[in-house]
Amino acid sequence: MTDSKYSIMLFRCDLRLMDNAALFSANDFGEILPVYIHEPSENITHDWSIGGASQWWLHHSLQHLNEQLTSVSQPLAYFKTTPHKAISSILINLCEKNGCTRIFWNRRYEPHHIEHDKALKMELKKHDIEVHSFNNNLLSEPWHQFTKQGTPFKVFTPYWRHCKNRFATDLPVPIPLSKPDFRTPKKTWHIEDGLSLQELELLPSNPDWSKSINVQWQAGEQSAQQKWEEFQESSINHYDEARNIPSISGTSLLSPHLAFGEISTRQIWHDATQLQMHNHTRTDDLNRYLSEIGWREFSYYQLFHFPDLPKNNFNPRFDKFHWDTNNDLLKAWQQGKTGYPLVDAGMRELWQTGYMHNRVRMVVASFLCKDLLIHWQEGAKWFWDTLLDADLASNSASWQWCAGCGADASPFFRIFNPITQSEKFDAAGIYLRKWLPELAKLSNKHIHKPWEAPIEALEQAGIVLGKTYPYPIVDHKLARLEALDRYKDLKTLES
Ligand SMILES: Cc1cc2nc3c(=O)[nH]c(=O)nc-3n(C[C@H](O)[C@H](O)[C@H](O)COP(=O)(O)OP(=O)(O)OC[C@H]3O[C@@H](n4cnc5c(N)ncnc54)[C@H](O)[C@@H]3O)c2cc1C
Known part of the structure; x- marks a missing residue:
């Protein structure tokens, strides 16, 4: 092809126009x-097809991206793979029909995506189609950062110390509005076999559980930018302390936007650095916020260097840990009926939501792994399906951290006490009353700890334990001792 x-x-994990390196560069060539090509779960060979909640987000995010593209350039063309039509054949067909010789994309870092993209690139090359790929999801390529010994970092603090002055050295790129081919497209594209967004079938139908999510969230780049603006103007100034209080809006709530690439961490990094230079924000708050972005980056770094992270214990000692299988306890945890x-x-x-x-998240994860002694992967799977911000790197790394088997993990013997955590971080019970209306009238x-309330207090609050709210499904003190015993068993097995 000439x-x-x-x-x-x-577009894949970069559903934005602002600071989109691949999009910006593509417009230099005409x-x-x-x-956007959707791969439904039945056409996927790996275990990590997109979860239900994320599919909902994806639908709305694509809708928003399409509206933006339509208003400034060319609408988004949607496709879907089938058992007989892989991504490569959709792209090759599009290139042939439209006389394209180049494809631009931003890189993905999940092990199955890396493999997939390598194979796709080779296939496209066979058809004389060039691929131009960019880093637009991370502050630094994971293969650029190593310890002095040339090994990957395993502990966050030295990683962070090493990287923070090396991150995001390039400036974010603007929406390519200055490029005439973007602003005034002339070509009529042959996309007769393209689909509508609805035909991607991303929204839940029977039952439609999305109503309460709809009220709370708005997907898309515009909403991400607005949230980031608001956060810089207000909550970032108290972040260090407020981020631990679940009843207030003390965090940025950007995670689903970041998971779908509706805003770049490079933009966040540069904006935050500007705030720091102009002394608009307390250093402690800003550094803490940037270090959380650093944890996201470190999660991707771990996933890249230890691709088995979603499946295997990072610390192989835990391969011998004796987990329990108990579907009733797992279900009680999933449904929020543990009595804690x-x-x-x-x-x-x-x-x-x-x-x-x-x-x-840390408390419920500790409870599943250490009070119920259920494998962290059960929790990771549930989160994968129910979180709007489900992200293979952060989810796998965080679950392993909570279970004690991850890189730089919280030690196994650090077992969160769900009662003292509640008393400390939600002393006035505001968060509890919001999500557990049946307990709202308790003092x-x-x-x-409703099971310790006197019978009169329960009666006055209209609570019948075991009926309107469950008794604790395990005794935390005993469960803690059992968990520590199992941990000791690991040491015995090793000696
Ligand atoms: C068991 C468990 C599972 C988790 N699963 C996910 C997941 O699937 N996807 C996900 O994005 N986060 C996950 N997290 C990390 C964290 O809980 C969320 O990123 C955070 O709550 C999102 O809220 P926010 O955007 O307001 O965060 P903010 O406090 O405003 O932080 C800003 C951004 O930093 C990143 N970040 C913050 N904390 C962490 C962290 N501990 N690890 C990695 N990145 C972090 C996120 O991208 C977040 O949006 C998990 C944490 C735990 C304990």
């Missing part, structure tokens, strides 16, 4: 066709 002035921009109010409030927040506060003293 060189042409037509290219394809393949006109582009923006494309902070755990239940978190799990119900997750079910109803597709989100859970980070402090509560602040008793709401964290």
